[in-house]
Amino acid sequence: MKKLRKMLARAVPSGRTGVIAFPFAFLFLFFFVPFILVIGISFSQQQMGIPPYTPLAELKEGVLNIALNLSHYQFLWNDDLYIATYLSSLKMALISTFLCLLIGYPIAYYIARAEPSTRNTLMMLVMLPFWTSFLIRVYAWVAILKNDGLLNNFLIWLGLIHEPLRLYHTNWGVYIGMVYSYLPFMIMPLYAHLVKMDLSLLEAAYDLGAKPWRAFFQVTLPLSKNGIIAGSLLVFIPAVGEYVIPELLGGSETLMIGRQMWSEFFENNDWPMASAVTCAMVILLLVPMALFQHYQTKEMEES
Amino acid sequence: MMNERMNSQALAATQNERADFVQVIDVVKNFGEHVALNSVSLTIKKNELFALLGSSGCGKSTLLRILAGFETATSGKILVDGEDLSRIPPYRRPVNMMFQSYALFPHMTVEDNVAFGLKQEGVPKNEIKERVADVLELVQMKKFARRKPHQLSGGQQQRVALARSLVKRPKLLLLDEPMSALDKKIRQKTQLELVNIIEKVDVTCIMVTHDQEEAMTMATRLAVMSDGEVIQVGTPNQVYEYPNCRFTAEFIGSTNLLDGVVVEDEPDHVFVECPGLDQRLHINHGITGPLGMEVSVSIRPERVRVTREKPEQKYNYAHGVVKDLAYMGSYTLYHVQLANGKIFLANLSSLVLASDDAPSYDDEVYVSWGASSQVVLTS
Numbered sequence: 170m171k172k173l174r175k176m177l178a179r180a181v182p183s184g185r186t187g188v189i190a191f192p193f194a195f196l197f198l199f200f201f202v203p204f205i206l207v208i209g210i211s212f213s214q215q216q217m218g219i220p221p222y223t224p225l226a227e228l229k230e231g232v233l234n235i236a237l238n239l240s241h242y243q244f245l246w247n248d249d250l251y252i253a254t255y256l257s258s259l260k261m262a263l264i265s266t267f268l269c270l271l272i273g274y275p276i277a278y279y280i281a282r283a284e285p286s287t288r289n290t291l292m293m294l295v296m297l298p299f300w301t302s303f304l305i306r307v308y309a310w311v312a313i314l315k316n317d318g319l320l321n322n323f324l325i326w327l328g329l330i331h332e333p334l335r336l337y338h339t340n341w342g343v344y345i346g347m348v349y350s351y352l353p354f355m356i357m358p359l360y361a362h363l364v365k366m367d368l369s370l371l372e373a374a375y376d377l378g379a380k381p382w383r384a385f386f387q388v389t390l391p392l393s394k395n396g397i398i399a400g401s402l403l404v405f406i407p408a409v410g411e412y413v414i415p416e417l418l419g420g421s422e423t424l425m426i427g428r429q430m431w432s433e434f435f436e437n438n439d440w441p442m443a444s445a446v447t448c449a450m451v452i453l454l455l456v457p458m459a460l461f462q463h464y465q466t467k468e469m470e471e472s
Numbered sequence: 473m474m475n476e477r478m479n480s481q482a483l484a485a486t487q488n489e490r491a492d493f494v495q496v497i498d499v500v501k502n503f504g505e506h507v508a509l510n511s512v513s514l515t516i517k518k519n520e521l522f523a524l525l526g527s528s529g530c531g532k533s534t535l536l537r538i539l540a541g542f543e544t545a546t547s548g549k550i551l552v553d554g555e556d557l558s559r560i561p562p563y564r565r566p567v568n569m570m571f572q573s574y575a576l577f578p579h580m581t582v583e584d585n586v587a588f589g590l591k592q593e594g595v596p597k598n599e600i601k602e603r604v605a606d607v608l609e610l611v612q613m614k615k616f617a618r619r620k621p622h623q624l625s626g627g628q629q630q631r632v633a634l635a636r637s638l639v640k641r642p643k644l645l646l647l648d649e650p651m652s653a654l655d656k657k658i659r660q661k662t663q664l665e666l667v668n669i670i671e672k673v674d675v676t677c678i679m680v681t682h683d684q685e686e687a688m689t690m691a692t693r694l695a696v697m698s699d700g701e702v703i704q705v706g707t708p709n710q711v712y713e714y715p716n717c718r719f720t721a722e723f724i725g726s727t728n729l730l731d732g733v734v735v736e737d738e739p740d741h742v743f744v745e746c747p748g749l750d751q752r753l754h755i756n757h758g759i760t761g762p763l764g765m766e767v768s769v770s771i772r773p774e775r776v777r778v779t780r781e782k783p784e785q786k787y788n789y790a791h792g793v794v795k796d797l798a799y800m801g802s803y804t805l806y807h808v809q810l811a812n813g814k815i816f817l818a819n820l821s822s823l824v825l826a827s828d829d830a831p832s833y834d835d836e837v838y839v840s841w842g843a844s845s846q847v848v849l850t851s
Binding site: 367369370372373374375376377378379380381383387388391392394 | 540541542561562563564567568569571572573575576577578579588589592593636637640
């Protein structure tokens, strides 16, 4: 009887395994498998028909032929426009991340130091924009940034400017849109780190002779380092591949990889090229993602 | 002649300064409606280790935070070495604090933690190095200089925190519940170590604690606080042996309080009649107060004898039944129920208990004490 139960226990997975298995299965099916497919497509060739690419492996007269076509990657590497687009994407994502940090840190700091009863309300307000569609919110910025939009009309009415500022269809518009959209992702991890900080550490710093701003730079800032890293990566990683914001707010000079991917897919109908663009971007992002993982696990070990 | 007089004046002045090195004058602190400190005045001598003792919410921590500059007094003044601290921000006060949680900077090594305060002052690098090394030597933490705080035990963290608050050579050192984060076992040892270190560096020190044993062991003088007021100030011995009110008598150690009325008051003795007690209490010192005044008489349990036979003395005994025995190792605590139902506590040393004849449960016994073992409390 005992033996039987033991065997049964070995055969049927425990609850723990089951709980972990579910997200694993989900990620495997809906993330890993599609990604392998995309990698596969990136090594094939464009053709007319459905699907619009050649199969990777073919069975011809009993012989399995596998043809890996590296030409798309070669093209990516040699084409100046693609390299410029990647660099420009990285630059725009970096600047947006930096601006988010500059604006988000004071906000997160203020919320974390607010009365406990008002903290939740303030965090609610930070997350409130998520209640409406991302697309609609970016469209709303079009109405604000246009030459005869709300912002320009307001500034002209104030008499600060006489000619409308060109923001719409420029990189400035993209920065504004990116900072606006990704700011909550910066504020949330920063807030989480700042709110749990032991305030007696600051008192100790004052007590030992540190003026408030020195206490901030020597104690608060270093202690929120992991929050800064987490927030920056949460903004940077999606910002690199952002499509909607540069498409709607950016101009012809806005080079971003998301737009390039879109045009390869839908305008040129070149799936293999689009896949190669995607894979190259993932490889590019692996470094920051690995960093993110590294800091997350390190922090978990520390606490 | 002139010179001599000047010298004696200067001497008197320094003695005066020594006596009133820290002056807390009429300090009031209100948090909205709540009165945290109600006109507290204290003077603390130079190089004294002064304890603020009281249960939580008595205002002792508020006073400490006002001294450190983290709170501002609603009214009143604080002078340290003649300097009014009221308008000086915490980062410019000649005061350093050892925090209850130690508040060591987790991202810095032991060395950097201790050097932090000196760096803020702009002390030259060589001197910082020297002073940090010296103070770490003093607290015997030199070999841990490169560790991070989370790699240290509680006792080691405490010593680093102490070093950090001493390295700037403050005029006044504040200790906030210094032992509360330590295991009970190492507390006693640590208490004495801490006192030794503080004595070595000649610093005036104010500590806050809710633990009366800690205050008694460490402090040269202490102030008993309750509800935002100072109830009594004195040496540990004075406060224990001569409490000035019921609160102190019950708060410091345990005691038996007998309520009664003064029936005879002479300069050298007093008689107090207690309802429920067959004979009067004879107290061998006079008190100030009218006949018929209601008083409480405090008798410490360790001053009480427990015997089967009726004691020979005429006064100061009572008859009762042993209801409970609590064996505490070095002594046993007797709970004796008197005729009026009140429980009377008595400590019997284990030496006495060693005899076979020691009273046990439900035995009828007499509790008795000497005329000098009582303190009359009028408030």
